[in-house]
Amino acid sequence: MVAVATRTPLIAGNWKMNLDHLQAVALVQKLDWALRDAKHEKGSVEVAVFPPFTDLRSVQTLLDADRIAFALGAQDLSTHDSGAYTGEISGAFLKKLACTYVIIGHSERREYHDETDEVIAAKVQAALRHGLVPVICVGETLEQLEEFGAAAVPVGQLQVALEGVPADAEIVVAYEPVWAIGTGKVATPEQAQDVCAALRAVIAEKLDADAAGRTRVLYGGSVKSGNIATYMREPDVDGALVGGASLVSDEFAAIVRFQKHVGV
């Protein structure tokens, strides 16, 4: 039985490999203005941005100086803490830059960088070692959807990623069907709900019922201002991991404000 808990919705913008540090600063400023203009209530929805590594310091400085209440996250981290690993970024460095979150196991990392479930599990451990909250991404390809249905692959991926994670760890899970990322194709709210509920059951099994009750499970894949509310109505969907639409300040602000424009 999963304990009932209040989960603050999390709207996370994964910028992927877009925007240099100057463009990053401009986007965060515009997003802040858009939300201030709309009188967005800060505590109602948590907003997080995930810029490329080279932008993190500039964005952190801006958030700090202008007291902007967005959480900061990175898109990946090394399994190692330091040493002779050319090109890698340690979780320790991300923590020093005031990152709260780090995305782990995004399907683009799984596909283009051959990240296995075991590598992803090691990255989850690295994030936790450095006090970062891992945003663990799972999802099935179109072939896997046709062969196994929607939940089987993401459930299996999450079971491995949560190996050895303590029950009191703070984590976020993101269900992103690979066939819905950047394609304009979306899962139906019912599909998203079913898989997010199955993932919450994995958290209950691998961590405990309390963890399952408090952990945010996000949906991702072609989320826009026009469809966010349909997902947020589902009881096991606690937010969204947004790619393309997070690069457009007004559109991302409208997604953050899903409670207002559709009356969820």
Ligand code: PGA
């Ligand atoms: P999308 O990307 O919103 O552009 O589909 C989502 C993601 O990959 O996190």
